Amino acid sequence: MQLTPLHIKGGRALGGEITVQHSKNAALPVIVASLLSREPVTLHGIPRLSDVYTILDLMAHLGTQHKWMGDNSLELYTPEIINTDAPYALVSKMRASFIVMGAILARSGQATVSMPGGCAWGPRPVDQHVKAFRALGVTMTEDGGNFDARREGSLNGRFTFELLTVGGTHNAILAAALGDGVVVLENASIDTDVVDMVEFLNSLGADITGAGTNTITVRGVSALRGGSYTVIPDRIEAGTFMMLAAASRTRLRVRNVRPDQLRAVTAKLQEMGVQITEDGNTLVVDATRETVGAELKPVNVTTQSYPGFPTDLQPQMSALLATVPGTSVVQDPVYPDRLTHVAELHRMGANITVSGYTQVIQGAKLHSAPVKAADLRAGAALFIAALTTEGETIIDGVQYLNRGYERLAERLRGIGASVQQPDLALAMD
Ligand SMILES: CC(=O)N[C@H]1[C@@H](OP(=O)(O)OP(=O)(O)OC[C@H]2O[C@@H](n3ccc(=O)[nH]c3=O)[C@H](O)[C@@H]2O)O[C@H](CO)[C@@H](O)[C@@H]1O
Numbered sequence: 001m002q003l004t005p006l007h008i009k010g011g012r013a014l015g016g017e018i019t020v021q022h023s024k025n026a027a028l029p030v031i032v033a034s035l036l037s038r039e040p041v042t043l044h045g046i047p048r049l050s051d052v053y054t055i056l057d058l059m060a061h062l063g064t065q066h067k068w069m070g071d072n073s074l075e076l077y078t079p080e081i082i083n084t085d086a087p088y089a090l091v092s093k094m095r096a097s098f099i100v101m102g103a104i105l106a107r108s109g110q111a112t113v114s115m116p117g118g119c120a121w122g123p124r125p126v127d128q129h130v131k132a133f134r135a136l137g138v139t140m141t142e143d144g145g146n147f148d149a150r151r152e153g154s155l156n157g158r159f160t161f162e163l164l165t166v167g168g169t170h171n172a173i174l175a176a177a178l179g180d181g182v183v184v185l186e187n188a189s190i191d192t193d194v195v196d197m198v199e200f201l202n203s204l205g206a207d208i209t210g211a212g213t214n215t216i217t218v219r220g221v222s223a224l225r226g227g228s229y230t231v232i233p234d235r236i237e238a239g240t241f242m243m244l245a246a247a248s249r250t251r252l253r254v255r256n257v258r259p260d261q262l263r264a265v266t267a268k269l270q271e272m273g274v275q276i277t278e279d280g281n282t283l284v285v286d287a288t289r290e291t292v293g294a295e296l297k298p299v300n301v302t303t304q305s306y307p308g309f310p311t312d313l314q315p316q317m318s319a320l321l322a323t324v325p326g327t328s329v330v331q332d333p334v335y336p337d338r339l340t341h342v343a344e345l346h347r348m349g350a351n352i353t354v355s356g357y358t359q360v361i362q363g364a365k366l367h368s369a370p371v372k373a374a375d376l377r378a379g380a381a382l383f384i385a386a387l388t389t390e391g392e393t394i395i396d397g398v399q400y401l402n403r404g405y406e407r408l409a410e411r412l413r414g415i416g417a418s419v420q421q422p423d424l425a426l427a428m429d
C-alpha cells in the first residue's frame, strides 16, 4: 500500500511520557503458536501493526478465525487446518511468517511453505530451520521456490544449531510441541521472544523446559487446550524511544517496559552520559543539558544476539550517534548489510563512513531533507534524526514504519513533536 509521507518539523522541545506497545516480535510467534490448539485462544497486548494483519491473512488461509476484542486483544480459533500451504504472496511480505511451517507440520503432518527470500538489507537464510527439521526426522524437499516438509509420526532427537537463530528456534519448538516424541535443541536462542512463546505454549498445556537457556527440551503432548495470554512489552520500541530522548537531549518517561530486557541498551546510553532511572515498569531517560552537561559522549557499539545490543536498534543508535560530537564506531555482524539508513542520513548531513559491517560515525549537526525509509528500523532512524533538526523532514516509505510502530504519529505528538501523517493512525481491521 502506498502511503503519504510523514512530515516532521524538528526542533521542538520534547518531553513527558510515552507508552510502549507490546512486542511485535513476540506477538507474531505467539499468534502463530495459537495454531497448535483446536480451542479458542485470547491474546492481549497485540499491537495493531501491518505485520500483525499480514500474519492474520496468512492464518485465515490456514483456517484461523479471528476477532478483535477491543484495541489490542485478539481471539483466535483454528478448529481445523484447512490448507497446509503458505503461498509466496503472503510469505514474501514478511519473513517471520516462515515459522508457520513448524505449526502446520505439528497439526497436519505436512506443510508447504514458500522460501522467504531476501529483504531490503540482504539475505535472510533459513538453512538452520531446514537442518533442524531434517535432524529431528522431517523429510524436507525443495521445489519451485517452496519447501515441503513431511513427518511420519512425531519429531524426535537432538539438534545443535550452528548459530543462534530466533526464528529457527521458534520453528523447531512449534514442530515438536505436539505428539509423543522428545526433542532437545542445543545452542538454542535465549531471546525474550522465544521465552514468551514457550510460556504461552506451556500455559496451554505444552511441556517445554529450558527456554531462556541454550538447551531447550520439548516433550510432545497430545493436544493443547485454549487459554489467554498477554504478550511482553516491545523492547525494540522502548529502545527506539530511549534513543529519541537521547538524540533530542530531552527527558522522557518511557512506560510499559521490562528494564531487565533492556540492560545492554541502557548500559550503552549510560556510557554516553545519559541518566536512566528505573521506576517499576517505567524508565526515566534524561539527556537534558542540565543533567548530562553540554554534550553526550561518542561510543562503540557491536550488535549481538540477546542479551547483547540488538541489531533491531542499530540504525536508531547510528542516527543518535550521528548527532554526538566525536567518533563512534557501530558494527552489525548479525546483519552485515543492514545499512539502508546510511545514505538517507547522509542527505541530512550525517558523516558516516562504511566499511563492511562497520560504520565510523563523526558527530555533526543534522539538517532536514526529503528522505526515504527502505525498511522498518531505517525508518525509525530517520524519524529520530528528523526530530533533532530545525526544519521540516519528509519521510517516504511510511509503510515500513506501519510494520512496527503502532499509532506512531499520534504518540510522538503526545510528547510534543510536530508530526503529520494521517495514514499512521492505522484505521485497519
Ligand atoms: C520477526 C522477528 O522476530 N524478527 C527478528 C528475528 O529475525 P530472525 O528470527 O529471522 O533472525 P535470526 O535470529 O534467525 O537471525 C540471526 C542471524 O542468524 C542468521 N541465520 C538465521 C537463520 C538461519 O537459518 N540461518 C542463518 O544464517 C541470520 O542471517 C542472522 O545473521 O531476530 C532478528 C535477530 O535478532 C531480528 O533482527 C528480527 O527483528
Ligand SMILES: C=C(OP(=O)(O)O)C(=O)O
Residues within 6 Å of the ligand: 025, 094, 095, 096, 119, 312, 376, 377, 404
Ligand atoms: C527486522 C525486523 O523484523 P523482520 O524480522 O520481520 O524483518 C525488525 O523487527 O526490526
